[in-house]
Amino acid sequence: PAPRTILLTGAAGGLGTLMRGLLPSYGYELRLFDVRPIPDAPDAIVADLADRDALREAVRGADAVLHLAGISLESTFDKILRANIEGTHNLYEAVREEGVRRVVFASSNHAVGFTPRPEGAYPLPPEALIPIDTPLRPDTYYGLSKCFGEDLAQLYADLHGVDTVSVRIGSCFPEPTTVRMLSVWMSPADGARLFHAALTADVTGHTVVYGSSANTRLWWDLAPARALGYEPRDDSEPFAAKLVAEQGELDPDEPAHANLGGAFCTTPPVWPY
Ligand code: NAI
Ligand code: 15L
Numbered sequence: 001p002a003p004r005t006i007l008l009t010g011a012a013g014g015l016g017t018l019m020r021g022l023l024p025s026y027g028y029e030l031r032l033f034d035v036r037p038i039p040d041a042p043d044a045i046v047a048d049l050a051d052r053d054a055l056r057e058a059v060r061g062a063d064a065v066l067h068l069a070g071i072s073l074e075s076t077f078d079k080i081l082r083a084n085i086e087g088t089h090n091l092y093e094a095v096r097e098e099g100v101r102r103v104v105f106a107s108s109n110h111a112v113g114f115t116p117r118p119e120g121a122y123p124l125p126p127e128a129l130i131p132i133d134t135p136l137r138p139d140t141y142y143g144l145s146k147c148f149g150e151d152l153a154q155l156y157a158d159l160h161g162v163d164t165v166s167v168r169i170g171s172c173f174p175e176p177t178t179v180r181m182l183s184v185w186m187s188p189a190d191g192a193r194l195f196h197a198a199l200t201a202d203v204t205g206h207t208v209v210y211g212s213s214a215n216t217r218l219w220w221d222l223a224p225a226r227a228l229g230y231e232p233r234d235d236s237e238p239f240a241a242k243l244v245a246e247q248g249e250l251d252p253d254e255p256a257h258a259n260l261g262g263a264f265c266t267t268p269p270v271w272p273y
Helices: 014-026 052-059 077-098 141-160 179-184 188-200 237-247
Strands: 005-009 029-034 064-067 102-108 163-169 206-211
Touching: 005 014, 005 052, 014 029, 014 188, 029 052, 052 077, 064 077, 064 188, 077 102, 077 141, 102 141, 102 188, 141 163, 141 206, 163 188, 179 237, 188 206
Parallel strands: 005 029, 005 064, 064 102, 102 163, 163 206
Antiparallel strands: none
């Protein structure tokens, strides 16, 4: 049966807020979890991923988990260790103990951020696109924690039969705001389409996909996401003329533009808390 009750971790965040608005129309009942309270959702569970008892109670009876909670930018190794590495492990332990069958894990393009970005005229030919099995090349401790999350998902699939779809999200914001984002943008509506596909696809084990819209300037292979039944409807190209006029095309000799991870490879944005 299709999953109905979804535990949404990170529900107070940017992506969590977008998905709280979009996913109910797919028929899901969302149970919300975040360390920060959500003013318009008094029933949300306010707890830290370090709190194993709270996590266990939160996942109990859920059909699946959409795991967005964690530090979403670069930070100290200690903070990343607690929130993203131990926190994700705590979540999977709760999932295993309570018999939840599926997790959709918010991985990131920064798990492979030091991969040189492909060059050429857009749209790039399929053979130029970064494949899903490209070696992991994290660009930050943050990206490293996403590599860990993907490996953890593989372990829990092999050892405990928990199915995970890891989505290496590009940039999911209402609009692209940089030239780089023209290549990695995932519109919120396409994000909801992809998470819905990941929650319901007839796949077992651990599946990794890139998450973006069908951008003309795509750098990676969307075929694995499409294989889940995802049919993107958006393309960043209508935003291109304005952004390129303001910022210029990406210069491959500029270190902050040379790789998939962009400025995360040189001067990563730092988690403010
Ligand atoms: P965000 O920083 O806006 O939201 C993250 C949420 O997680 C926050 O509400 C925060 O309070 C919560 N959180 C952090 N540590 C926690 C802890 N120890 N216990 C409980 N909750 C905790 O980030 P955003 O943009 O919403 O991203 C959501 C997820 O998607 C993150 O895992 C991020 O790494 C991933 N992602 C997002 C992308 C995007 O374009 N928005 C791109 C790639 C990955
Ligand atoms: C991420 O992983 C971040 O969580 C998000 O805030 C964006 O910076 C995104 O990557 C990106 O690469 O644009």
